[in-house]
Amino acid sequence: MTAVWSVALITFKEGIKNRIIFGIFIIALLLFAATTILTTLFMRDIVKVAVDLSLSTVSFAGLLTLLFIGVNLFGKDLDKRTIYMVISRPVSRSQYLIGKFLGIVLLSFVVVAFLGILSAIPVILSKRFYYYPEARFDWWIYFIAVIYIFIKLAIVSAIITLFASFTSNSFIALVLSLVAYIIGQSTESVRGLLASQVEKIDVSPILSYMVEIAYYVFPNISAFDLKTQAAHGLSINPSYIIWTALYAIFYMTIAVVIGTLAFKRREFP
């Protein structure tokens, strides 16, 4: 456990001290400022627009962190062999991989927590100045949506970990992770589209079969997008929260454990 935690900690430190993270924070702050200005252009549902923009900014900044820093944290270890320093110590490869995964999750947690709190500012401002009484808003749902952004990023971290465990260079891992993210984000919509339009278009059985496989193989990332609910203060069932959270935990376990199996057999010449 010490080994896993130590790896997680240096991974996190290396990530948080990276200069790119300042860039990401500056982009996020600019977007928050832009949100505050942009909302004045809308008529009534101003809080909705502010929530959309704020939560999208948090999510976007989190994704940038994972794709530019998270992937790179693996990439440097494997491409430049920083990993020698770790696995020449009493740290098993599984411990290394799990520690690395947890370090990246910790990094995305800190980014989401920091930006999640900052993201409330444009919302508070828009609520103060342009609140329309028929609009619904609930801070609880807002922060549940922020937590779900974090869960989504944790799943993306697990995917990055899985791909980094067997690809020979970090760029391939980056591309694969991005593809998995996009597929995971859209399978549910594609599946819904195929289900709702069967009579109108000819859907080949192979296509719907492939979509079905993709739905079960790739994570259903859209299940962790609660921006609409936050924007309109729509209630979320407790059962929804329980099942999606369990799903996330199981999915991450599968991805990381498969990663450790692949990593055990890997050589570092």
Add this chain to the structure above:
Amino acid sequence: MAIISFNNITKNYKTGFRKKKTALRDFSLDIHEGEVFGFLGPNGAGKSTAIKLLLNLIFPTTGKAEILGRRVADREIKKLIGYLPENPYFYDYLNPIELLSFAGKTSGMDSLKIRKKTESLLNTVGLWSERKRAIRSYSKGMVQRVGLALALIHDPKVVILDEPMTGLDPIGRKQVIDLILKLKSEGKTVFFSSHILEDIERVCDRIGILVNGRLVRIMDIKSESLTRPLEEIFIEEVEKAGGARE
């Protein structure tokens, strides 16, 4: 008992589809307690391969490697090994204190011991005044010295150094040689590779010459002093083995 032992190891690398390169061929070697063993050979002879096998970074195709009588795959023995990779590269944004703290913790040391050892080691390698700077601002020689400190933080019984002298200026090389002699005086076993002959000659008890993946000669230079210059012997062995590849 042998501290390090290679038993009939062959290591093949895949270099392409159905193509392979043999880095080590039927390689056997025993290194004894308290000895400084120098590993000599032209570039690409397989020195690094042999060292990486000991650290379980790569796996032998056939044969087995053991340290202190235990298989190298056993994670516990790594508490007793200090390793400096060739051209080491560490985390860019961390400073030596953070790196040494990580190394100490994973080797099972408590934080008080880590702090004391960090200070003495960084003084030894001459980086104490630079300890708060991130590694990315370090020169190649400084990185090499951080690597040495990392290899020694947990007071290992066996020290394995891959090309510890490359990239260092004459003063740095002298420091490394003094360090190896100090380790020897503390009763540690040191196994290191180099292609700088005079350095090896100054500190080693025994020398192994590796050419094209084969161990062609082992010399005990402490008990029987050399009759001819080491350079001459080395070149002769390389030519006998058909010259260095490439």
Add this chain to the structure above:
Amino acid sequence: MQRSLIIPIFAISLALIGSAFTIDKVSSERTELRQKEGVGLIMPSAVAQIIALEFKGLFADIVFSRAMTYYGGKLIRKEEPTDEEWNWIYRNMDVATDLDHYFLDPYYFGAMNLAWGANKVREANALLEKASQYRDWDWTIPFYLGFNHFYFFQDNERAAFYLMKAAKRPGSINLLPTLAARLSYQGKKTENAIIFLQEMLKKTEDKNVRWIYERRLTALKAILFLERAMAAYHERFKKQPEKLDELIAKGVISELPQDPYGGEFYIDKDGSIKTTSEMR
């Protein structure tokens, strides 16, 4: 080697079983959540939904702002949008609200401008029906629907139905049930329209929309004034006047009110007050 595989394989099997179980649960929970959000899409919206990934709300904002900017540009250049352009605006509002079913602005913008500006009340009502379905807590939507049915379609029964629907939603004004009851009296058409518009004005801050309402309200008040004068004339002389000038000639009123749309008021064949501008 074999023993070290026991834990990972055990963990994977457990997680696979758990995942297979939860993914079905998640699917059904998602269906429920998305039903509230709405599914069954027409093609362009569907494509937009997929391309938008998780940024559907943002896409809705973009689609809406684009149409609004276009319309605003037309207004500034003092051009009237063509029929085709109105349809394009309607489709944009439809897509924006498909991406975000709760987004009030495209509903509001679309419904107001399509009904008043383009005389496309049917499209406006389609948007409002969708809004009423999703924004099921917002009483103003059925209220607008009721007004459209009453004012543009003269369908008092439908109008009363929507007003009662609005009355059941939280925060609605007390006036609604009374207004719904009044709609059954045909004769009170102008008065009812004035009450509607006064309530709508109270909920409106947008300058353009306020101006539309205020102009209409002035015209309606003028008509009500004339209708009352006609009733007084009828009571006094026991016959209908043939021309509005007769009201001044007989001293019922001192002068004719102005039509804010720039037309002239007159008495139609059926005895109702009309204006040559047709309030357009």
